[in-house]
Amino acid sequence: MRKVVGIFFLLFSLSGVTEVKDAHSASHTSVLLQSAYESVEPGRSFNIAFTITPKEGWYTYWENPGDSGAKNIFEWTVPEGVTVSAAAYEAPKRIPYTGLMTYGYKRPSTVLFTVDIMSNYTAKSLPISLEAEWLVCEEECIPQYGSFKLNIPVEKAIPNEAAADTIASFSTHQPEISWWDSRLIINDTSSALTIEMSEEEIKDYTEAYFFPKEDGVFTYSAPQTVVGMAEGLVLNAERSNSLNKPEQVTGILFLKTAKGDHQYFYLAPTLETPTIPKLSQMEDPIEMQSFPLWQALLFAFLGGALLNLMPCVFPVLSLKAFAFVSAGSLSKADRHKEGWAYTSGILASFLAIAVVLIALRSGGDALGWGFQLQEPRFVGLMVIILTLVAMSLAGIFNIQTGFEGAGQTLTQKSGAKGAFFTGVLATLVATPCTVPLMAPAIGYALTQDSITLTITLMMLGLGLASPFLLLSYSDTLASKMPRPGPWMEKVKQGLSFPMILTALWLATVYGDQTGQLVHLFAFVTFVAFLIWLREQMSSPLKRILILGVTLAFSAWFLGVSEKAPDRALSDQPSTSNVWTEQAVSNLRAEGKPVFVYFTADWCITCKVNEKVALQRTETEDMFKRNAIVVLKSDETAGFTPDTLKVLKKYGRAGIPLYLYYPKDGSEARLLPSVITIDILKEYIEGKGV
Template identity: 40%
Template sequence: MTRHLLHFCALTLLALFSAGAAHAFDESDLLPVDEAFALDARAGDPGSARFDFTIAEGYYLYRHRFSVQALDDSGAAGALEVPRGTPHHDEFFGDVETWRSAVSATLSGLDGGAQRFRVKYQGCADAGICYPPQSREVTVQVAAALPGAGGFSGLPGATGSSPVSSGLAIGGLANPLAPAADALGTDAMPLPEDQAFRFEAIANSPTELLLRFTPAPGYYLYRDRSEFRLLDADGVQLATPRWPTGTQHQDEHFGDVIVYFDQIELPLGLRRSRADAGPITLEATFQGCQNDGICYPPMTRQVTLDLPAAAADQLVSLAAPDADASAPFGVARWLKALLFALGGGLILNLMPCVLPVLSLKALSLAQSGESAGKARAHALWYTAGVLLSFALLGAAALALRHLGLALGWGFQLQQPLVVGALAYLMAAIGLSLSGVFSIGSGWAGLGQNLAGKSGPAGDFFTGVLAVVVASPCTAPLMGGALAFAFVSPTAVAISVFLALGLGLALPFLAIGFVPALAQRLPRPGAWMETLKQVLAFPMYLTAVWLLWVLGKQHGVDASAYALAGIVVLALALWRWEKSRWGGSVAGRVAAVVLLLVALWPLWRIPQMEPPGAVAETGNGSVAYSAQTLDALRDDGRTVFVNMTADWCVTCKANEKRVLDSDTFRQSLAARDAVYMKGDWTRVDPAITAFLESHGAVGVPLYVVIRPGHEDVVLPTVLTFDAVEAALGAP
C-alpha cells in the first residue's frame, strides 16, 4: 500500500510541477493514440486469440501496463503469454520493460466462437509525453480447439475496436489521470475525463440555461470548483447558478466540501438586455475526482446554444460597470463598503438585540462623570473591546469559510453551547445588577466589571459582549458590505469588520471625547442604584429570549435543562456572596460545587437530538429543500422563499408585520404561489448554499422565483408594496 501511495504521489507531483512545460509543447506533433499503437486482435491457433500491436517509431508501450480480460462467461482458461521487453529504468515505475516497433501476445484456453475481450494498455513518446491509460473492447472469432490435438492451425478472425478518448498526458511520464493502483497490477483504472464527467447544456427558456453533469459511477464532482462564463454574448449575462443539494464530503485535497456522486441538473439564469434570438457559447470549468483514487485537473468544456427570443418583460438593464467596480476589490467599492459598515454599526446601537448590553454601558458612562479623562478612558477601552471582537469574529468566519465550512455571518448563535452560555451570562449579569451578589477583587474581579462597574477590564469586556450579541443583527443592515468582505482579500475584509465595530462604538467615543456631550450626562447620585436595578430586567428578558432560541434548536428539553442550570447558578452565586461576608470556607466550597453542577447542562445540551423538521408549518409555508424548490420550478410555480432564523430579530419583525398577515396569504393565493421557509437557526449547509447563491451572508433573505424571470431579491426590511411588485400581476 505504501508503494502504491508513493507512486500515486509521484505521478501527481509530476503533473503539477510540469504544467509550465506542458503549455510549451505542441501537442499537434504527437500521433493519435491509435496510430502510435495500432491494435489488431485476431484468432490464433484453435482455442486462442492473438493481440498484435504495431508501434510507431519514437513510441513505446509498457509491458506491465498491458492486460487482456475476457468479457464473456466462458472466460479464459489459460494465461496471457506476452514476450519479454527491453529493460528500462523508469523515473516513477522503477525497473520496467518496454516494447517498441511491434509486439504480439496470445491468450489460450478459450472456447470456440465469438469472444469479447477488453484490452488495456498505456504508452509514451520519446519526447517525454505519455498517453492516459487506454481501454479497447474487441471481438474475436476464436477457432474451436481440435479434440486431442497437440498443435493448432491458424484461422483468420474478424476484429473490431471502439477507440476511447485519446487525450494527452502533459509533461513527463504520466499525467493526473494515470492510476497509481492499476499501474501496480489492479483494475482501478480511471476513465478518460470526457467519460468520467459528461457535460451537457440546453437553453431551457429565454432566461435560463439548464446544465447537466453526469459523473461516472465511482466518481464525484466538486460544487465549489466550478466556473461558468459566456463567450462573445453581447447583451447577455450569467446569473448565479442554483446548485442542488449535494453531499457533505471530507476531501483529502480541499477539506470539508460539497460534492455530487450522481447526475445533477443545474439551472443557470440569464440576464438579458436584448430580445433577439441567436447563438451563445458557454464555457464551463469544473473539477472532480475518482472515489478513493486520483483527482482530475480542472476541465473546461464549451458548448454553443441557440438562445430563443425573449419577451419584453424578461429584459433587464445591464449597466456597464465603472473601472473601479469592474475590479473585484476596487478602491471605490472598498470605500463604499467601509461607509456602509460604519453606518450599519452606528444604527446597530438602536437594535433590540443590542439594547440590554448598551444599558450596561449607559450606566458605566453615567458613573464616569467624575472627570473628562475617565470618560475618554471608558470610551477607548470599550472601543478596543468592540474592534478586537469584530476583527476576531470576522477572521474566524473567513477562516472557516475558506476551509469549506458552510457558515455565514451570525454563525455563533447557531451553536447551542454559545446560546446556552450567553443565557447563563445574561442571567448572571442581571443577578449582579439586582444585588443578589457582588464579586470583589479576589475571585473573577472581571465579572464585577462586566456587571457595569467602572474599570478598563469592565469597559473592554462590555464591548466584547456587545459584539457577540449584536453581530447577528448586522446582516440586515449591511448585507452588501459583508458580502463584499467575504469575497475580498483578508486584509480588506478585516477593514470592513473594523469599520462596523467603529460604527458601533462611535456614540461612546463621541461622549468620551466631546466635553459638551459628556456634560449632558446626569451626575452620579442615589438614582444610579435604582437605575442599576432597573437595568437587570432587560438582562433577564434577553436570557429568556436566548432560552427560547435554544428550545428551537434542540427542543423544549434543552430549554428546561438550561433554565434549571440558571437556577442552580443563582443559588451558587447567592451562596458565594453569603460565604464572602461570613468568611466561611465551607460555604465557598459549596458555592464552587454548585457552580460546577450548574454548568453540567451546557455539556449535556449539545448532545441532545434537535427536533425534526416539519414539511408544513401553521402559517401555510413549506419547509425549504432544494429538491422541493426544483420540483416547483419545473411545475412553473411562483415561489416566495423566506430564509430566517429564530435568533434574527429583523426576521421576526418582518414575519409579524408582513409575512404572517392575511394580506400576504391572499396575495400568494391570487397567484397560485408557494410560500417556502428555510430555518437557519441551526447550521444548515443547504440553506447556506442558497444564501451564497444569492449573494447573502446571513438572514433575513427574501427571494421571489417566477417562471421565465430572473430571481428577485427583496429588501431586508419588507413592505407589502415590495412583495406585491416582486410577485407580479395576479
C-alpha cells in the same frame, strides 16, 4: 386614445417643420430630429440624429431595455432611391429597479441613423417622414409618440453647424471597436464571456460589465462575477433555463480603470459550447476586484453603526446609556478611557470571531454571519451570562465587573473594566442581526483572504462602537448629564428587565436546538443560587470553593448540551411549506409564484420581520390574492450546504433572506433584510413602486 395623441403630435410637428430639423415636447420628454447637413448631394451618405431629453428624474431605454421597459420604434418614409440604416445607440447605463435590471439613460441621449442617397436621385429635395414611439419611466412608465418631417434640399452638400454639437456628443458616448478577441459560452444555467486580455491589461481595470444587445445571454438581474485568469478577463452570470439561446451575440463591454475612468467597447464574441468551469475550479486568478475594498469597508462601518438600532442590541444599549449617565461625574480623560475601553471590547470580540472563522474555514467549513448561535453550547453560555448580569443589576448579588456600581464606587479602573465587558456583550448579542449595507460587506469579506476578512470585521466593530465612542468625547453632552445619586440604583434595577427578556429569547433558541429547555432553566437557577450563596460567605476559602463548583458544573452542563437529532419528516407538523431547491423548481414549472424566507430562532431580525410584516392578515391576504406559494427554510440548527449556496449566490453572509419568484419565470427578486408590509407590496404587487 393613442390615435388621438398621434394626431395631436402630427399637427404639432407640422406647425414647426424646418428643412433640416423638427422638434416637439411630449408630456415627459422633448425630442429633436436633426440632419447633419443643411443640403445633401446624390451618391453621398449623411447622418440624422434623434435626440431624446427626459424630464428630470425620468429615464429612457437602450435598444435592449433589460428586464423591463420597451425598445424604441422608428418607422421611416423616404423616396425611392433612399435608404435609412438601423439605429446606432450611445453606450447605456445600468438602472436597477426593485430587483430588476434595466438599461438606459437618465440624461439626453441620441440615436443616430445613416441615410444613403443613390447617385441617380434627381429630385430637388429629399422629404423624410418619421413615426417614432419611445418609453419614459420613473415610478410609472409613459409611452410617447411623435411624427416628424424633414425636407432637405438636394444640391451641394453643406454641413449643418447647429447639429455639430449633437453629433460630437454622440461620438463621445459611442463605444470603441474592441481590439481584443472574445468568446462566449452559454449553457442552461449560466454564461461566461472571456475577453482575451493580457495579465498587465487586466490589472489596469477594477470593474467590468457586459451589456448584451440580444435576449437570452443571461438573467439581467443576476450579478456578473468578474475574475482575471491566464486566458483573459472572464465575466460569469447566471441565466434561466427558460431563456432561448441566441444564435449570435453582440454588445457593449463597460470597463472601469484604476484611475476611475469609464471605457466602452463594442464586442461580437464567438459563441462556443463547452461546459463553463466554476470559479472555484479556475486556477491562478489574477488580482481584480469587482467590489472595491474601500467600498466594503465603508459599508461595514455604516452597517456596524446601524446595528445599534437593531432590537437585538437594545438591551446592551440600555447598559451603555446607563454607563454614560454615570460618566457625567468623571473627568474628560476618564470618559475617553471608558469610550476606548468599550471600543476595545468590541474590537477584541470581532477579532476573536475573525480568528474562529479563519480557522474553521481552513478546515473546509463554509460559515455565515451569526454562525456561533447555531451552537447550543454558545447559546447556553449566553443565557447564563445574561441571567447573571440581570440578577446583578436587580441587586440580588453583585458581580464586580465595573458597570453595576456606577455612580457609587465607579473608578477609572473598574469603569474601564465594565466598559470593556459591555463591548464584548454588545458584540455577542449583535451577531444574530443583519442590517442594510452590512450584508454585502460581510458577504464580500467571507469570500476574500484572511487579512481582508479580518480588516472588514474590525471595521464593522468600529462602526458598532462609534456612537458611544463619539459620545465619550462630547464635552457638551457630558456637561448636561444629571448628577449621580440614589435614583441611579432604581435605573440600574430597571435595566435588568430587558436583559431577562433577551435571556428568555435565547433560552427558547436553546430549547429548539436541544429539546432541554427545562434542564436549562434548572441549571441557570442552580448557578444563580451558587453565586448568591458565594456572596453570603465571608471566608475567602469558601467563596473560592463555591466559585470552583459553579465553574465545574457549568463546564459539565455545556459539555452535554448537544443538538437534538433531526426529526423525521413524519414527526414534523408540516412539510408542504418547507423550502428546497427542487420544491422551487417544481412550483415554477407549474407557473406558480413563490415567496421564500430563510429564518432561525436565533435571528432576532428574522423574528421582528415576521411579526411586523410576514405574520399579518394583510400579508396573508396578499399572498392568497396572488396565489403565491410560501416556502420556509429554518436555519436554527445551522446552515445547510444548499442554504450556503443560496446565500453566496445573492451575496449575503447570513439571514434573514427573502426571495420572490414571479410567475412569469423571471429571476428571483431579492428583498431587503429589514422588511415591512409596504416593502412586500412593492416587490410583489408593484404597489408604491
